[in-house]
Amino acid sequence: MSEQPRSRRQTRAAILGHLLRSGGMFRPPLARAVRLSEASLSRILFDLKAEGLIEEVRRPAPYVGGPTGLVSLDPSVALAALELTGQWLSVGVGGLSGELHVTERLPLPKRPTVESVGKVFSEALTLLRDWTRRRRIRLAQIGVTVPGLGRLSISGNPIIPCDVDDISDMLGEMFAGVPVEFTNSVVGHATFHRCRTKDYPFSGAHLFVFVGQGVAGAWMDDAVEGDALQPIELGHMVFGTEGPRCRCGHHGCVEAYTSHPALAELLGVSEAKLLQLGNDWVNTIRISSPVRGELRQRLFRLGLAIGNTLNVKPCRGVAISGWPSLLSEDDRNAVVDGIDACLLGGRKLAQVSLAFVPPSTGNDPNAALAFAAFCLASRGGMPAAATEAA
Numbered sequence: 001m002s003e004q005p006r007s008r009r010q011t012r013a014a015i016l017g018h019l020l021r022s023g024g025m026f027r028p029p030l031a032r033a034v035r036l037s038e039a040s041l042s043r044i045l046f047d048l049k050a051e052g053l054i055e056e057v058r059r060p061a062p063y064v065g066g067p068t069g070l071v072s073l074d075p076s077v078a079l080a081a082l083e084l085t086g087q088w089l090s091v092g093v094g095g096l097s098g099e100l101h102v103t104e105r106l107p108l109p110k111r112p113t114v115e116s117v118g119k120v121f122s123e124a125l126t127l128l129r130d131w132t133r134r135r136r137i138r139l140a141q142i143g144v145t146v147p148g149l150g151r152l153s154i155s156g157n158p159i160i161p162c163d164v165d166d167i168s169d170m171l172g173e174m175f176a177g178v179p180v181e182f183t184n185s186v187v188g189h190a191t192f193h194r195c196r197t198k199d200y201p202f203s204g205a206h207l208f209v210f211v212g213q214g215v216a217g218a219w220m221d222d223a224v225e226g227d228a229l230q231p232i233e234l235g236h237m238v239f240g241t242e243g244p245r246c247r248c249g250h251h252g253c254v255e256a257y258t259s260h261p262a263l264a265e266l267l268g269v270s271e272a273k274l275l276q277l278g279n280d281w282v283n284t285i286r287i288s289s290p291v292r293g294e295l296r297q298r299l300f301r302l303g304l305a306i307g308n309t310l311n312v313k314p315c316r317g318v319a320i321s322g323w324p325s326l327l328s329e330d331d332r333n334a335v336v337d338g339i340d341a342c343l344l345g346g347r348k349l350a351q352v353s354l355a356f357v358p359p360s361t362g363n364d365p366n367a368a369l370a371f372a373a374f375c376l377a378s379r380g381g382m383p384a385a386a387t388e389a390a
């Protein structure tokens, strides 16, 4: 962590970030984690409590010196989540701890276009406005996740056609004054795992890889200064120009071999069927040995793509989420072998530890909700455009 002076916003963001990732902390460890004296922490907690962002329950502490206050995020803060997937647009209202109060999935047409996806967004926002009006809910943040956002081209969206500027205008008109953030789905899933997965294997800087509709990654960092989450492309490394066509226009991209749609094709089922089976597909669908051989070869390529990414920017931890996490260790070892084959001297020499975390595909809009909570925490619970002296 940097020792530079922090602004009030950054200090508040550090506190809220720790509470978001931990689910609640006692005052003394929280003060240490954010490098504040207990007196300074106390003053900031007083403000955060007055603003309805945190709550504190007196509890016996699990160490000498208790009892003290267990500080956690206030469950009454309302966030809206919109998560676009290949099949539908998920919309929901939930809280800072990840509980969803109301949710709905609006199906996308078979062949979505910018216009038809815009229409589905408009329906979802109308629904959201009705819910919040009827329940007199004041939204503190809206988070929107879109697969492939910001990649390949600025104007086009190669996974699901949609016009983010248009949707952003709609949100501005219907929810004036509520901060809205858009992000790539991989960032949503990365945030979800970092904040909601019990015993998440890494803290600090690491790489999160998500194998879903596409194959993407995010550099993760718990620091509040700078970009804590940066989406990256790793799905379009080409492993043979004779390979299957990828939607980016090339042939043989790792994504064309290992994305969720590619997996469905390899297994001989429709993608909708695969999604419907959820995590159970791994026990339901019989995999013949030639298919298993091909599957492992594809996983090896995924490993090569991850290894290449680590060669470009070394880092100590890699969390892999998506369908590969469901496989047996023997199958998953193909990914590890691919990484080893790519890193000069192998994974041990490079001191990279790997962890497979469960897939979060199909639990929408939880990733968008986690992202909304992350956005609120990152701005220290303060108005988005506020400027202030450090």
Ligand SMILES: [Zn+2]
Pocket: 235, 236, 237, 246, 247, 248, 249, 250, 253, 255, 256
């Ligand atoms: Zn590609």
